[in-house]
Each structure stands twice: as C-alpha cells, then as structure tokens.
Amino acid sequence: MFTGDDPQILNLIVTIAGVIVPVASVGWAIFAHYNPPDASPTKDNEPTKGAIIDALGKMAREEREPLFAAIDALYRIRREKPEKAEVIDGALALLKTGDTSRAEEILRADLDEKKRIGRKALKEAAAAARHLAAFIYLHDTHKALASHQEAVRLDPEEPDGWLQLGRVALRAGDSEALRAFRELDRRAREQGRIRWRAIAHSQLGDMDELRGASASALNHYQQAQSLLEQWAALALDDPQRQRDLSVSFDRIGDIYLANGDGAKALAAFQEGLVIARKLTELDPANTDWQRDLSVS
Incomplete structure (x- = not known):
C-alpha cells in the first residue's frame, strides 16, 4: 500500500504509463506496417519482405506498398505451383541483394499465362454471343445485331465476328454494316489473312451493288x-x-x-x-x- 507522498508517486506512474503505452502501440503499428508477416511459411534462411524492401533502396511509402504486393504475388505463385518453389526462392534471394531480374521473369511469365487464359475466355464468350445471335436473328434482327456487337467487343480479332455483324447490320438496315466490313478488311490485312480480305471486299461489293x-x-x-x-x-x-x-x-x-x-x-x-x-x-x-x- 502507498502512504504519505505515495498517492503523488502513483499518479506520476499512471501518467507516465498513459504516455508510454500509446507511443509504444503507435511504434509497433508502424513497424508492423513496414514489416508485415510473409504471405506463406518460409524457411529460416528465406528473406523477409522487409529485408527485400530494404535491399531495394530507400523509397517513399507509396513506392513500397506496390513492392509488398509484388512480393506477395511471388509467394502466391509459389503456393499455387510448388514445382516452381526452388526458382522462386532463388528469385527472393536475389531480391535481397537488390537484383530484380529473376522476379521480373517469373512475374512476366505469370502475366503472359493469365493473358492467354483471359484471351481464351473472351474468345469463348464472343463465340457464345454469336451462337446466341444466330437464334435471336430468327425473330428479332435488332437484338441479334446487339449480340453481334457484344461479340466483336469481346473478341475484336476474330474476323467472323465482323462478318456476321456486317451481314446482320445490313439486314437490319443499320449503317454499321459498312464499318463492320471495312473493319474486317483492315484486321484481315493486318493479320495477313488473304481469304478474309477477299470476303470483306465481296461484302462491300454486295453493298455497293444494292445501292x-x-x-x-x-x-x-x-x-x-x-x-x-x-x-x-x-x-x-x-x-x-x-x-x-x-x-x-x-x-x-x-x-x-x-x-x-x-x-x-x-x-x-x-x-x-x-x-x-x-x-x-x-x-x-x-x-x-x-x-x-x-x-x-
């Protein structure tokens, strides 16, 4: 128990504690922000994200955050593709020395793979839109036209999309037919697809003959x-x-x-x-x- 001047001492201790605890909490929060736990379990000798960031040099907070996310992406790939663990561990080790080359190679390959998957999905969606339009066309030309418009938005590189759009637009009396056939010719020329260019000119000839x-x-x-x-x-x-x-x-x-x-x-x-x-x-x-x- 405190006696005499003890209440004053107690008040002083409480006051000091009231200052120290919040400051310590803020300090820990700052430390935790810049040294978050790794996204996946790592070996004792694997570099932490904080160590990697330090190795990459001094930078502003807004520059550090994208790097944390990029390192997380490497750990994600490591989890999803265990067969690449050794390669990714090597990239992480190089990052600790400030060398980003291996990490860039891994992430570029990941990007290319996702783009391929994305393109395939978009091509399949565009084909579905064209298939849908084939049935809609039997009873509603304008709705079929909208479906073909969606198809070329999803996959503008597919020549058949522009051909079908042009044909349906022509049937619907829509001025977009001319643009579609010209776009077909332009893209076929860029892709070196001779037959599709011929088809485009045949369709443009049909339009001219009609008028x-x-x-x-x-x-x-x-x-x-x-x-x-x-x-x-x-x-x-x-x-x-x-x-x-x-x-x-x-x-x-x-x-x-x-x-x-x-x-x-x-x-x-x-x-x-x-x-x-x-x-x-x-x-x-x-x-x-x-x-x-x-x-x-």
Whole structure:
C-alpha cells in the first residue's frame, strides 16, 4: 500500500504509463506496417519482405506498398505451383541483394499465362454471343445485331465476328454494316489473312451493288478475285479455294452483264465455268459443285 507522498508517486506512474503505452502501440503499428508477416511459411534462411524492401533502396511509402504486393504475388505463385518453389526462392534471394531480374521473369511469365487464359475466355464468350445471335436473328434482327456487337467487343480479332455483324447490320438496315466490313478488311490485312480480305471486299461489293453503285461494286469484286487467286495459288489442290475463285468470276460476270457489257461478262463466266467443271470432275457427287456448274 502507498502512504504519505505515495498517492503523488502513483499518479506520476499512471501518467507516465498513459504516455508510454500509446507511443509504444503507435511504434509497433508502424513497424508492423513496414514489416508485415510473409504471405506463406518460409524457411529460416528465406528473406523477409522487409529485408527485400530494404535491399531495394530507400523509397517513399507509396513506392513500397506496390513492392509488398509484388512480393506477395511471388509467394502466391509459389503456393499455387510448388514445382516452381526452388526458382522462386532463388528469385527472393536475389531480391535481397537488390537484383530484380529473376522476379521480373517469373512475374512476366505469370502475366503472359493469365493473358492467354483471359484471351481464351473472351474468345469463348464472343463465340457464345454469336451462337446466341444466330437464334435471336430468327425473330428479332435488332437484338441479334446487339449480340453481334457484344461479340466483336469481346473478341475484336476474330474476323467472323465482323462478318456476321456486317451481314446482320445490313439486314437490319443499320449503317454499321459498312464499318463492320471495312473493319474486317483492315484486321484481315493486318493479320495477313488473304481469304478474309477477299470476303470483306465481296461484302462491300454486295453493298455497293444494292445501292446501284456498279462501278464501285465491280472494283471490290475484282479486288476479291485477285486476292482469291493469290489464295488459291498457295494450295492448288484445295477444291474449296478453287470454288471460291469460281464464284468470284461469276460475281464479276453479273456486274458486267448488268452494265450491258456482254463480252466481258461472257469472259468472266467462262473463267468460272472452267473451274466449276474441274471441280465436278473431281467429285461428281458433290451437289454444291454440281449446282455451281448448272448456274454457270
């Protein structure tokens, strides 16, 4: 028990304790923030995140926090892929010396893998949107158009997405058809996909023909025919490529015929007929090729 001046001493002790305890708490909070526990159990000789950060040099708090998250990512990969534990441990050890190269390699590979997975998921979602649109189109053209628009947003690199969007937009009377076919041509050109470029020009030719712009339509059909000749030359034994080329001659012939140029129309039709005959000789049972021959 305290006596005499003891109450004053007691008050002094309480006051000092009231100051020391909060200060100690704040100090511990600061220490804990900059030295958080590792995201996964580590061996005694594995570097802590705090040690790694110290090795990377002095930096502001806002610069340290992303690094803590990046180190956590390395530990996450280590947990998810135990077979990479040794490589990641080596990267962590290098980080303690200030060398980030191995960690960068690991995280870049992780990024590339996730991008591949992400692209695959987006491509599958876009395909689902196109499949959905195929059914919706039977009863609501405008809703089908919206579904195709979603498909190209999800996977703008897929040429069939732009083709289907353009066709449905054309059917719906939407001006987006022109943009879709031009986008198809642009992307096919960038990707070096000859046949898709030919398809784009054929569709643009169809649009021009519908609005009575026969000269522009002929130009597009001729570009398509030139591209299909290149395409067919890459695989002379491919019957589908030959059929595509045959159809392109027929389209050119139709334009010449509509313009009253019978001689050029006949020449184009004969070119297509020669190919159609060769195809039916290859496979007399193919009804599509027989029909092409009868039309020619």
